Amino acid sequence: MSHPPFSPAQARAARLRIGLPPEQVVAAMAQLGLHRPVEALMSWESGAVAPSELELFALASALWCPVPVLMDLRPRSLREHRLARQFTAERLAQRIGMDVRDYVRAEKEHRWSGTDRQTLLLADALGLEPEDLRAVIGRAGELDELLRRAVEGRWKQYVAPLAQMVGARERTVGQALRTLHQEYARFNERYMGHLVARSDHARLKEIATERAEWLHGLSDRFLDLTGHDTPPSP
Structure with missing residues (x-):
């Protein structure tokens, strides 16, 4: 290694x-x-x-x-988080009940293949916050995709899967999605308003750029709104 x-x-x-x-x-x-x-x-x-x-x-x-x-870094990859907690690959694999060859492969290929239980044990062993866990197991792109679908369509159907993904209460996630849906709708209303009013191209381009920047930061905005509000343990 x-x-x-x-x-x-x-x-x-x-x-x-x-x-x-x-x-x-x-x-x-x-x-x-x-x-x-x-x-x-x-x-x-x-x-x-x-x-x-x-x-x-x-x-x-x-x-x-x-x-x-x-x-001299903030841990981001699976290996960096493991090193930060002073685990060898062998000891961490044993801790989470995973074959060490599968674990080493996950680090090398940046592709997590653990079960749900192994993932929970990994988060516990490495002290991973929800956003770090998503990045480590490669679910950041999935979060972005679900959030985009939610703000562009019927957000209520995405409450449960997003709550499960980020480990937050469904009520909190629902409130966050409602807010994001309204913010996205306002971008569209402004754009269409200026389009109907035949505003100049520069103004339309400005609104489109603002919307693109908002979408780029959608995951961070969602996590800020949910506040990492974890549900109580059963």
């Missing part, structure tokens, strides 16, 4: 923040069961070599620093 994302500058900055010399850092890593020479740490900080996953985990623990800081 390839080396994880790693920022030499962030690693050095994290060590300097807590005032540890390299010798103490590798000593702390050794106490965690990972023995590496000082030269290894210096090669990581210089950018000459990137640490492995296990080395990254041990370094983060020794520096009392979150893994995403050392990776």
